[in-house]
Every structure is written in C-alpha cells, then in structure tokens.
Amino acid sequence: MEDNEFEETLKMLSYKVDQFNSSNKVKNKNKSNSVKSLLPNIFVKSSYIYFGIIPLIIGLILFFWKPNFVMKEKVAEEEISAKKKLSFNKLIVTTAIFTTVFIFSIYIYIYISNKSKA
Secondary structure, eight states, X not given: OHHHHHHHHHHHHHHHHHHHHHHTSOOOOOGGGSHHXXXXXXXXXXXXXXHHHHHHHHHHHHHHXXXXXXXXXXXXXSOSSEEEEEOHHHHHHHHHHHHHHHHHHHHHHHHHHHHHHO
C-alpha cells in the first residue's frame, strides 16, 4: 500500500514540476533577430548593458590601434619633426560615431529581416 501512495505522490509532484518548467520556457523561437543573440549571454538580462559594452569595445580597439584620425600632431619648437599623440576628444567623438553607426546597422538588419519574414 505504501508503494502505491509513493508512486501517486511521485506522479503528482512530477506533474507539478512539469507545469512549472513549461510555464518558464521562452516563447521567442526566433532568437537570431535580437541584439542579445548577437552577443554572448553572460549573466545580465538587461539589454542596456550591451549598449554599454559596444562603445567600450570600440573605444578600446581605437585606443590600442591608434589610427591617424584619432591622433593629433604635437609640434615641438626645438624639433623639426612632429610627434603624434592620441587625442582623447577625437577618440570619444570617433567612438560615438562608430557606435551609432554599428547600433543603427543592427536595428536596420533586424527590421529588414523581420519585414521579410512577415
């Protein structure tokens, strides 16, 4: 008699667990159209963190790469040649422009892919 009660209790509990698990499933089957799917799912559920990571990555790439358009020529009076120095103002403006273009292109891509599927 105890085995029968145990089996019934086990079935009831497994049914309750299945109900809990099925209600928490993500219903978005098309995950490839979201910004979160483009970047790895770390530990943050907020999408605002991705809009902070993108300019940080672009700024770090420009900082270490040091292209000519973020450099400023510093001319010393006693020297004939000019030295190039990183301009932080140009770096910030360039990072903002590249970030805007990058995020805007992601939105355009998502919009076009959603429009073509509809």
